[in-house]
Amino acid sequence: MPVRVLVPLADGFEEIEAVTIIDVLRRGGVDVTTASLGERSVRGAHGIIVSADATLDEAIAGDAYDAVVLPGGMPGAATLRDDSRVLAALRQVVDAGGTAAAICAAPIALEAAGLLTGRRATAYPSFRDQLVSASERSDARVVEDGPIVTSAGPGTALEFATALVARLVDGDTAAALRDGMLLGAR
């Protein structure tokens, strides 16, 4: 069984972050389902229109995921935070032993889901103050604490996505992807 990941997309999603997550996880052999909150066509924060694989209602009907991963971008991240279905999917995946992950502005949805209590997390710098229940608001590029993975912004998206491959698939696959995509030394 391949690893299954749900990536919800709301209008105003950050395109580099969303596409990097989807592309890299698929390179790693993960079965990624992108899901729109409403109609299948979703418009990013910089005007790029992506056709989601399914609506969120379709995507969460009966299927179990190993991880739910949220791209940032505004107003997309706020819309994710305000959608009760997204918050339920985040809580459900963690309750089932899976991973909830978010980058840039989107950790505000993890906060709203009540998943950051007592955990270290990061976000885009101007959004870190909103992670009020986190035990530490980190300035690291990627933070993993228990079931929660967070990252900071577009420039950290490849590190975030390959960290998710290392966690959900294995480290060798992630290392091969980093080499193959020419991430270079950091």
Next chain:
Amino acid sequence: MPVRVLVPLADGFEEIEAVTIIDVLRRGGVDVTTASLGERSVRGAHGIIVSADATLDEAIAGDAYDAVVLPGGMPGAATLRDDSRVLAALRQVVDAGGTAAAICAAPIALEAAGLLTGRRATAYPSFRDQLVSASERSDARVVEDGPIVTSAGPGTALEFATALVARLVDGDTAAALRDGMLLGAR
């Protein structure tokens, strides 16, 4: 007048590269037109479906561009290389004093357009041998030589896109974008 950039998209385009180019140039204030070779809906190499702003025939009818920028990915880059309209657009923008740029596999289209003669260029490592007319096949992450800008792969896309902003807009705008997107030290 804003700077105008054409980004042709063929089925099998590399999504991280295409979206990074479009997103970063738009963040820099550039007027980007994405153009599909056939129908407006284009499918990337990792299954992400993007709706282009226009067809290539629409996009090249009467409009002048300051740059034409090609994402990599296969078979997208080979399709770009084999499309006479794409090669004509590349030659025309260079003849008019503009920039022709390509990343990953797509420098093979610059080669086919006859634009690499006597110039340094790079590409994804396994495609560099195809740049037969270049004076030097570089292993740098981004190479600028005269009107030609080339880069290596998904992991260099942010550096490529911000180098294009520095060239087409200005260096301060590019530096602000690098900071704002959290590219970090390299």
